[in-house]
């Protein structure tokens with residue numbers, strides 16, 4: 191890829207942004223040195239300090255408005271606005287988050303809060319999730335202002351301070367400061383790329399729910415020597431019921447979704463090789479990824495429900511006793527297919543539990559409150575055609591549609607609240623990033639491409655007929 195993009199109307203801005211790459215990496219480094227771990231009260235002041243540091247830097251880019259927004263009990267949010275000299279230009283909102291996952295208990299090869307370049311990667315907590323994401327936009331904004339003294343679009347930047355603890359006040363920020371979230375299109379920068387060579391556009395999320403399976407048989411624990419073989423063991427029954435909820439591979443026997451060809455083909459178009467699973471999920475030697483069977487792996491990961499046993503009341507070995515227990519429970523984390531509700535999946539599993547339950551025990555499956563909705567998006571319209579022009583010019587290919595197996599609250603919130611707007615979910619993560627784990631890193635080639643793409647994205651989204 192040539193950074194000069196000859197004959198491109200923005201080649202001067204692209205070339206300037208590219209010439210500033212080392213300075214942009216250094217700027218990213220100053221932010222990464224502040225351990226803004228939002229879910230650890232010991233770092234509350236660091237989150238506030240980083241928000242102030244970011245806001246102070248944004249002031250050097252001469253925004254029309256720049257504020258650190260506060261709500262009681264919430265970490266701060268940084269919000270800035272730039273006006274284009276073209277009053278009719280559309281408004282593009284860029285979302286990112288400045289807070290970090292903790293590093294406690296993790297073994298790092300380099301200090302997690304001291305950004306370190308090794309080969310073509312920058313190692314630090316938050317390098318890719320998500321500081322590299324929004325800093326790549328700061329670099330694009332700076333380049334436009336430096337070279338042209340203007341931006342092609344009106345721009346809003348929203349940088350959240352508590353994404354890593356579930357964005358619990360984001361909706362309240364949206365309600366309290368609606369003007370900050372008014373836009374014609376949104377670029378949400380906290381997502382993945384399928385590889386360092388192929389850019390990703392995230393279009394789906396799985397939902398999440400928790401259910402508690404309870405098996406009861408006795409009014410009290412009784413001696414296993416006196417009563418074994420005469421009364422049921424609830425722990426064994428519990429295991430048998432759970433085993434019947436899944437097939438031989440451990441995948442749900444109910445609730446699988448028959449997707450139309452469009453979704454199946456989109457998932458099949460993103461191969462996820464065995465090596466990626468083996469490395470990414472730390473499979474032990476001799477352990478292999480589950481077979482695909484009749485569905486591509488991406489469909490299993492993004493578009494189908496999954497059941498995981500996350501807790502049981504069976505005593506830990508040091509609290510064992512020779513007794514038949516009165517009751518045994520297991521907490522199931524149930525990932526939901528996009529569009530599937532927790533109630534639908536609960537009903538299907540409830541019927542299955544009733545069918546699997548041995549007649550001599552009493553069983554029950556309860557749905558816990560607090561489930562999170564999945565999300566499935568159709569990226570249609572001129573904004574995506576325009577965005578793909580920017581990606582194609584820099585990456586040499588268009589964005590590939592991908593899903594996320596997890597349930598990111600901010601995505602579901604934006605997705606459900608602004609569903610009529612073009613939502614471009616991109617980012618700077620790649621399969622080797624290990625976000626939330628030790629040795630998180632940002633691929634500097636991806637970072638560079640993200641900066642240059644963002645330069646072009648503002649130009650493309652501003653073209654007449656794209657957003658207005």
Ligand SMILES: [Zn+2]
Pocket residue numbers: 287319320353380
């Ligand atoms: Zn993130």
